[in-house]
Amino acid sequence: SQQGEEDPQALSIQEGENATMNCSYKTSINNLQWYRQNSGRGLVHLILIRSNEREKHSGRLRVTLDTSKKSSSLLITASRAADTASYFCATDAPGGSYIPTFGRGTSLIVHP
Amino acid sequence: EADIYQTPRYLVIGTGKKITLECSQTMGHDKMYWYQQDPGMELHLIHYSYGVNSTEKGDLSSESTVSRIRTEHFPLTLESARPSHTSQYLCASSAAGTSEAFFGQGTRLTVV
Numbered sequence: 001s002q003q004g005e006e007d008p009q010a011l012s013i014q015e016g017e018n019a020t021m022n023c024s025y026k027t028s029i030n031n032l033q034w035y036r037q038n039s040g041r042g043l044v045h046l047i048l049i050r051s052n053e054r055e056k057h058s059g060r061l062r063v064t065l066d067t068s069k070k071s072s073s074l075l076i077t078a079s080r081a082a083d084t085a086s087y088f089c090a091t092d093a094p095g096g097s098y099i100p101t102f103g104r105g106t107s108l109i110v111h112p
Numbered sequence: 113e114a115d116i117y118q119t120p121r122y123l124v125i126g127t128g129k130k131i132t133l134e135c136s137q138t139m140g141h142d143k144m145y146w147y148q149q150d151p152g153m154e155l156h157l158i159h160y161s162y163g164v165n166s167t168e169k170g171d172l173s174s175e176s177t178v179s180r181i182r183t184e185h186f187p188l189t190l191e192s193a194r195p196s197h198t199s200q201y202l203c204a205s206s207a208a209g210t211s212e213a214f215f216g217q218g219t220r221l222t223v224v
Binding site for chain 1: 118143145147155160171206213218
């Protein structure tokens with residue numbers, strides 16, 4: 001079964017607005033990552049947050065992690081039409097396997 | 113830019129044919145993966161490898177097989193393609209000690 005579940009499944013916003021996507025997972029994790037996928041393409045790694053970190057920033061991206069709630073959020077600030085894509089969270093379990101398991105993804109549409 | 117390549121990008125093939133999807137990476141990564149992605153976006157891990165001569169089945173049962181004779185090469189084979197195999201197949205790799213994955217562009221397989 002899949003580890004991560006993203007919410008919402010789809011999100012439609014106007015350019016300039018912020019977009020927030022959430023990811024919940026079921027078991028303990030080692031790391032949590034967020035990826036982006038443009039239509040029909042491969043996934044691109046955006047950011048990794050370790051289980052002992054609570055927040056991480058990269059440009060317009062802000063990721064939070066709450067291990068007590070087994071959840072993470074990805075915030076994209078000042079969105080652009082080019083941010084239109086699907087966003088996935090991926091987790092890997094403690095123990096050193098480092099095998100990423102992906103959720104269902106959130107489809108983001110940013111209208112110009 | 114990730115140095116991981118999948119060929120072909122698109123393949124339409126008749127039922128019963130044998131096919132091999134190619135995946136190569138030039139990053140020297142030990143770990144390689146195959147994911148199957150449904151039209152509704154969810155990624156399922158079908159095979160992975162920790163290195164040469166290592167192959168493991170993933171979370172989703174698949175009739176495909178893989179081999180890892182060389183570090184850089186991780187082909188996936190279907191002995192007898194069926195319409196139920198129609199999907200997008202994504203290959204990825206990561207270095208030892210991390211789950212940050214680099215993806216190829218994918219192969220979209222259609223079995224008619």
